[in-house]
Amino acid sequence: MPLSSFPLRASIAVSDIHAAVAFYEGKLGLPVLHTGPSARIEGGGRVYGSGGGPALNVYQSTTAGTTAATLATWYVDDLDQLVDELAAAGVETVRYDGLEYDDRGITPRAGGGRIAWIQDPDGNTFALESDS
Template sequence: MSQLPGLGKYNIIGFVTIVDVPRAKDFYQNTLGLRLILEEPPFALVFEANGIMLRLGMAKERPPAHGTVLGWQVPEITATVKSLAQAGVRFERYEGMDQDESGIWTSPTGAKVAWFKDPDGNTLSISEHPELKR
């Protein structure tokens, strides 16, 4: 059986739709600390996130999105939540989710997740995965 070429060895590119370009640029660059590498109006703002390309596609309206569209795996979620909250990020609370006072939910596997929205209402997350630590 021949080995399929696959995509596992290549970097992934993230795509998020934005409408309010100046607010999104400020949020992703100054609040989240991502490096803006290219502006391609009227198509996209391109950021670098730890070696991964993130393209914020410019649109007239944001298509409906269900669930989280983009997330970051972080080593210490509590410290990251605190840092982002100090930068002005407001964490979401969801009915029926047993979230702590900071908005962090612990999954049955022990992973911890907190959600927030960007200026266009896209749901983003940060998560800590003890089961993936080596």
């Protein structure tokens, strides 16, 4: 059976599950679908929903924030509105050298559309992309 037959979720390591909860639930507004232990910590893991199903496994680990790569991408209809809403919740966009940004921290995406990046408290990076 090919892997394409099964759902896929991103797994995100965090150093402090309580700080992660404040970010993913409080600032991003993601719903918790399941909690469980992680790293022998009761309630140290969460499964968050997005787009109508489970999307992110967030768990406490000593490997938190060790990659500079984008870990997951949300494809959105209104990037300006979403970035404004996140900014109001205290989430800042990340700016990388060599790219030009508008006042919100949004830059043109290669191949068309636009993109912005955000990071959780451990520096795990997520993209927000729009085709317009």
